[in-house]
Amino acid sequence: MSVSDDGEDIVSVEDLSVTYRSVYGPIKALGGINLKVKRGESVSIVGESGSGKSTLGLATVHLLPQNASYTGGRLMLDGKDVATMHGRELMAMRGNTAFMIFQDPLNTLNPVSRIDAQMLEAVRSRAKHDNTSFNQEEALKEAVQKLEDVRMPDPASIIRRYPHQLSGGQIQRVVIAMGLLMRPKLMIADEPTSALDVTVQAQVLKLLRELQREYNMSIIFITHDINVAYGISDRIVVMYAGEVVESGPSDKMTKNAQHPYAQALIKSVPTTTKKQGRLTAISGSPPNMLNPPSGCRFHPRCPYVMNVCTTTSPKETIKDGDAVRCWLYG
């Protein structure tokens, strides 16, 4: 959503649609998505399970599964159209412009290769891309330095281990350090802390926020937890049933959300940002994306539903600097 157009956009999404082929029929996981992420900005994507958060993350780095296609609009990453990238250009983009970390970081690492070998490989690949020389001793020093940057205790010893000899939190730090070796402009983190225990979760979130500032990186942080989003991001984007329903500055979104779904989402979780009454569950269930509701997709669950909501999909409206998709606002 183009709330403000100043500053350099690392991600610029206009009217994006992504559709999965399935045996039951097409699933339009994303429709009419508009989003901008500026250089050095941290943006959280929040929503219930199935709202399309991961699909948006994967689409941003062209990592969609084989049964998915870009079916409309445009997604520009660092000025290049992602949907048309292939081959070497795609590999270079994934390493050097953007990297993605997942909920289960172990899948990113090779289980039979030591951490030092995997980190050296990352530096070698960067040198190849930049057309610079590769010096093993210097590369190893840089790898240890990156482990220090991610606040890894005893990096010189950790780097000689295999992935199975590390804890979940240590593995996530190694994956982040490997990403940093590539000097990316954007990091996409898809629920990177949900497999970790609460204390380690807090440490990794703090680390990501610090690294984002130190490296002037942009972050797209995918989470179902609005509190986590508030803690880590400058801006929050709320998704429902494959659409962005509201976006705005984190502070404003958590204190004064406009869209009925965003308001319900905030009321359904305990928050540390303000005094809260009783927590209330969002009534009804998320829609079946094979056959989503007509008009506003949230209408079967919305306490403010009007006739127009059941037939006609609302367009985005910019209100007080926030972008909202709801008939209550025009």
Ligand code: ATP
């Ligand atoms: P979660 O928080 O549970 O990961 P999400 O918000 O990330 O959910 P997505 O995983 O992006 O949502 O899914 C969006 C929609 O696309 C859902 O309806 C989901 O069932 C569907 N979907 C996701 N992956 C596939 C796939 N490989 N094939 C078919 N449909 C898919």
Ligand code: SF4
């Ligand atoms: Fe509710 Fe209508 Fe707004 Fe949808 S458009 S959120 S149904 S008021």
